[in-house]
Amino acid sequence: MWTSWVFWMIAAVGLAILEVFLPSFIFLGFAIGAALVGLILLFGGTAVSLSVPMTFLVFAVVSLISWILLRQLLGVHKGQVKVWDKDIND
Structure with a gap:
């Protein structure tokens, strides 16, 4: 199950x-890590026969890299200030 491409895509x-x-x-x-x-x-076929620990290692590394990239691209940038439009007490 852990080395099935269908499981990782789902x-x-x-x-x-x-x-x-x-x-x-x-x-x-x-999600990006699991898709990769x-x-x-899927495309590696028999040329890439990943064991279960290696599969999880690839998943963890790719997920970490994609999270860091998403944080850099879409996260709060240095000097950016949060602007409040409404007050909950109003």
Whole structure:
């Protein structure tokens, strides 16, 4: 199961849907990692026979890199100030 490309693609779609409901760019990073592992397993075929620990290592590294890149591109930048439009006491 852990080395099946279908499992990783379903996990990627599930994590992407979870990101829609809980937007924080964390689940999107995991979704990108799962999708890339699924693509590696799909197109790698027998040339890339990843063991279960290696599959999880690739998933973790790709997820971390994609989260860092998303944070740099879409996160709060230095000097950016949060502007409040409404007060909850009004």
